[in-house]
Amino acid sequence: MKQLLDCQKGDKVKITKLNATNELKERLISFGLMKGVEVEVLEQAPRKKTIEIKIGKMRIALRAEEAKLIEVQEI
Amino acid sequence: MNEKKSCPVISKHIKVALVGQPNVGKSMLINSVSNAHLQVGNFSGVTVDKTEVLFDYENHKFTVVDLPGTYAFTDYTIEERVTRDYLCAENYDIIINVVDSTNLAKNLQLTAELLTMSKRVVIALNMSDEAKKEGLEIDAKYMSELLGVSCVKVSAVTKEGIVELITTVIADFESSTYEVKLIFSEAVEEEIAKIVAYLQGHKYEAINSYRNIAINLLKNNKKTYEKLHDDPIWIELQPILIEASKHIELHHDSDDIKESFAEEYASFNRGIVAEVVKQSVQVEQKTLTEKIDNVLIHPIYGIPIFLFFMWTLFQLTFEIGAIPMDYIDAFFGWFGDAIGGTIPNDDVRSLIVDGIIAGVGAVVLFVPNIIILFIGIALLESTGYMSRVAFLLDGFFHKFGLHGQSFIPLVTGFGCSIPAYMSARILKNDRDRLLTLFIIGFMSCGARLPVYVLFAGAFFGPEMAGNILFMIYISGALLGIMAAKILKMTAFKGVDEPFVMEMPKYRLPSAKLIWHTVLTKTMMYLKKAGTFIAGASMLIWFLSNYPHNLVLQEEYAKKIESSTSETQKITLGNKLAESLLEQSYLGVIGKFSEPIFAPLGFDWKMSVALQTGLAAKEVVVSTLGVLYALGSDVDAENNSLVNAISKNIPFPSAVAFIVVIMIYLPCLAASVVFTREAGGVKYFFYLLAFTSITAYGLAFVAYNVTKMIV
Numbered sequence: 001m002k003q004l005l006d007c008q009k010g011d012k013v014k015i016t017k018l019n020a021t022n023e024l025k026e027r028l029i030s031f032g033l034m035k036g037v038e039v040e041v042l043e044q045a046p047r048k049k050t051i052e053i054k055i056g057k058m059r060i061a062l063r064a065e066e067a068k069l070i071e072v073q074e075i
Numbered sequence: 076m077n078e079k080k081s082c083p084v085i086s087k088h089i090k091v092a093l094v095g096q097p098n099v100g101k102s103m104l105i106n107s108v109s110n111a112h113l114q115v116g117n118f119s120g121v122t123v124d125k126t127e128v129l130f131d132y133e134n135h136k137f138t139v140v141d142l143p144g145t146y147a148f149t150d151y152t153i154e155e156r157v158t159r160d161y162l163c164a165e166n167y168d169i170i171i172n173v174v175d176s177t178n179l180a181k182n183l184q185l186t187a188e189l190l191t192m193s194k195r196v197v198i199a200l201n202m203s204d205e206a207k208k209e210g211l212e213i214d215a216k217y218m219s220e221l222l223g224v225s226c227v228k229v230s231a232v233t234k235e236g237i238v239e240l241i242t243t244v245i246a247d248f249e250s251s252t253y254e255v256k257l258i259f260s261e262a263v264e265e266e267i268a269k270i271v272a273y274l275q276g277h278k279y280e281a282i283n284s285y286r287n288i289a290i291n292l293l294k295n296n297k298k299t300y301e302k303l304h305d306d307p308i309w310i311e312l313q314p315i316l317i318e319a320s321k322h323i324e325l326h327h328d329s330d331d332i333k334e335s336f337a338e339e340y341a342s343f344n345r346g347i348v349a350e351v352v353k354q355s356v357q358v359e360q361k362t363l364t365e366k367i368d369n370v371l372i373h374p375i376y377g378i379p380i381f382l383f384f385m386w387t388l389f390q391l392t393f394e395i396g397a398i399p400m401d402y403i404d405a406f407f408g409w410f411g412d413a414i415g416g417t418i419p420n421d422d423v424r425s426l427i428v429d430g431i432i433a434g435v436g437a438v439v440l441f442v443p444n445i446i447i448l449f450i451g452i453a454l455l456e457s458t459g460y461m462s463r464v465a466f467l468l469d470g471f472f473h474k475f476g477l478h479g480q481s482f483i484p485l486v487t488g489f490g491c492s493i494p495a496y497m498s499a500r501i502l503k504n505d506r507d508r509l510l511t512l513f514i515i516g517f518m519s520c521g522a523r524l525p526v527y528v529l530f531a532g533a534f535f536g537p538e539m540a541g542n543i544l545f546m547i548y549i550s551g552a553l554l555g556i557m558a559a560k561i562l563k564m565t566a567f568k569g570v571d572e573p574f575v576m577e578m579p580k581y582r583l584p585s586a587k588l589i590w591h592t593v594l595t596k597t598m599m600y601l602k603k604a605g606t607f608i609a610g611a612s613m614l615i616w617f618l619s620n621y622p623h624n625l626v627l628q629e630e631y632a633k634k635i636e637s638s639t640s641e642t643q644k645i646t647l648g649n650k651l652a653e654s655l656l657e658q659s660y661l662g663v664i665g666k667f668s669e670p671i672f673a674p675l676g677f678d679w680k681m682s683v684a685l686q687t688g689l690a691a692k693e694v695v696v697s698t699l700g701v702l703y704a705l706g707s708d709v710d711a712e713n714n715s716l717v718n719a720i721s722k723n724i725p726f727p728s729a730v731a732f733i734v735v736i737m738i739y740l741p742c743l744a745a746s747v748v749f750t751r752e753a754g755g756v757k758y759f760f761y762l763l764a765f766t767s768i769t770a771y772g773l774a775f776v777a778y779n780v781t782k783m784i785v
């Protein structure tokens with residue numbers, strides 16, 4: 001399974017699953033990160049510690065730890 | 076009813092709760108309907124506490140409650156808990172749900188949740204000016220029909236639609252028909268119908284509609300659950316619910332009912348957006364924000380660019396701030412002389428001139444520097460750059476056990492520690508929050524700037540002083556981060572919290588907004604100078620003038636009389652002043668504590684200034700101002716405080732002094748807020764011990780190292 005963290009800058013992918021704990025999952029969902037949503041990787045901080053993604057018109061910063069929990073597939 | 080009859084013209088009171096996701100312009104909207112000056116900034120989590128604003132419109136009295144922004148109806152962070160608790164437990168008449176027109180689909184997620192509450196909702200489609208610029212056209216009327224909820228296009232910036240929003244709120248408040256049209260997928264609707272039928276069958280009594288109760292039950296809403304749990308019908312209802320949840324989860328191929336509902340909402344919202352939003356202009360491949368981000372959060376140049384900005388800010392703080400300084404100084408000198416000339420009584424004159432005017436003047440002197448610093452912080456907060464720096468520094472922060480979002484309270488701390496302590500509420504985890512609270516003090520607040528400017532100006536030429544200032548701030552921040560690491564490894568051990576943060580689009584703040592922000596903060600500084608600092612200066616003056624020692628005075632008076640040369644007279648006069656000061660109350664306190672501070676190279680005056688500085692950092696400067704104005708060694712031509720300091724304080728002692736100022740307790744007011752936010756007096760004592768020991772230890776090292784080098 002491909003994780004969001006594996007994506008490169010500029011990749012556009014679709015979320016297939018959230019592997020987070022309930023609390024974090026709720027948080028991600030409230031940011032609009034949920035199954036079936038398309039996201040684009042905009043920027044990566046040095047050594048991929050933090051990444052910036054785009055969903056719809058919103059930009060969100062995530063840490064590598066969280067990006068690992070998001071399963072994606074290419075579109 | 077009776078009230079109405081007896082008093083028919085009484086104006087109606089409407090209490091409105093303002094709810095919305097973060098950074099959609101709730102606070103700004105209130106500012107534009109009333110004459111309030113709530114804090115506005117372009118990042119999530121500006122408002123962290125509820126604030127009530129009152130205003131009148133025709134014959135209606137409005138109370139609007141500004142609430143912290145919240146992404147969903149959860150209690151993820153403290154500020155979100157404030158909002159949820161308010162909505163669930165407090166009394167209000169109507170909700171205005173503020174949404175960002177340029178990002179409707181995401182904002183409607185929260186709206187959908189609000190619509191299942193028993194309170195009436197009006198939707199304010201804010202930022203309509205921005206939407207227009209981006210070529211988005213929203214049909215508010217159609218949207219109102221689709222949702223069954225009034226929707227009004229507004230802009231908090233251009234004030235368009237504000238009146239319509241208020242009249243809509245009044246009309247909706249007075250009308251009794253209200254039917255929300257929130258429609259789910261067939262599978263969910265079926266289950267809702269079943270539960271509604273059951274509730275109808277048992278004539279369950281409730282304020283909220285059966286449909287909303289059914290939805291809340293299915294969503295696992297705690298409050299609704301608790302209510303029904305104690306009802307006799309629960310025994311029959313529970314199996315129906317369990318069955319229903321299973322169906323819905325199956326339908327969504329998920330084991331989480333909340334996730335399923337989020338998806339339901341999302342698809343409903345997509346439907347609404349598709350119906351009411353028209354994109355008239357073709358969107359560009361890359362938005363302006365993305366283009367700017369390509370530079371500002373570049374993996375390599377991002378951090379150097381940030382450091383450059385900070386350096387420039389401190390350079391300007393010193394350079395531009397220094398220009399009016401001479402005039403202010405001259406003004407207070409002249410003012411003191413002018414006032415002093417009219418007061419015959421020696422003691423009263425000294426109290427006014429050497430106490431109040433010298434003390435307050437020493438603080439007001441730095442207003443220009445403070446204004447520039449405040450402008451810098453206001454720009455950081457209002458352009459959207461703040462979140463970018465949090466993004467850039469997160470990796471670095473993470474290494475030291477800090478959360479990336481800690482950056483926001485920490486930056487606020489450069490202005491003043493009090494709002495910074497409050498804004499730490501945006502951190503979800505209590506451990507992260509406490510950790511941040513403990514190190515906010517390391518970010519030198521605006522009140523410490525005068526001390527730094529004073530000392531930097533006393534020991535360095537104008538070309539270097541700005542750099543020194545920058546260095547002081549950076550080393551303070553670095554020390555703070557190192558302190559965080561130590562605390563994280565010892566006191567606040569624990570797992571790292573997730574970091575998920577929205578990055579707002581860049582906005583060009585209006586000059587008016589910056590002006591207001593800076594003005595409010597500057598006025599606060601001046602007000603403090605005029606009240607608290609003036610009072611403290613009087614106290615310090617009193618403590619440094621009493622008890623009078625007549626024997627000493629007479630003794631010197633004789634000596635002065637008998638001396639022949641002018642210079643000798645002056646030396647003797649200075650000596651007298653110095654001896655008098657030393658045996659005053661303050662002198663006694665200073666002399667008593669001098670041995671404690673002797674290893675850091677402080678004389679008794681510096682020791683006293685540090686102690687009075689516990690009340691507020693500005694008092695450090697005013698204490699020095701009073702002590703050196705009264706004391707000796709002030710030559711006639713140039714009696715500025717800067718000169719007095721460079722003459723009386725050796726460089727290594729000055730360095731150690733700055734180190735202590737950088738680290739020790741911010742001030743009395745901040746300590747109170749700290750204690751409240753940390754949740755216990757014991758934390759205050761931890762902070763006191765932690766900062767005092769660190770300050771002393773590092774100052775000792777700084778003193779000795781500097782002594783070796785110089």
Ligand SMILES: Nc1nc2c(ncn2[C@@H]2O[C@H](COP(=O)(O)OP(=O)(O)OP(=O)(O)O)[C@@H](O)[C@H]2O)c(=O)[nH]1
Pocket residue numbers: 095096097098099100101102103104114115116117118119120121122123142143144145201202203204205229230231232233457582
């Ligand atoms: N163009 C435009 N910008 C707006 C409008 N309303 C607010 N803003 C900007 O949006 C940003 C957020 O405004 P705030 O009022 O602080 O938002 P808030 O909803 O109170 O945010 P939180 O307190 O963090 O929940 C600021 O930069 C405002 O200048 C508007 O109608 N048009």
Ligand SMILES: [Mg+2]
Pocket residue numbers: 101102103114115121122141142143144
């Ligand atoms: Mg606000």
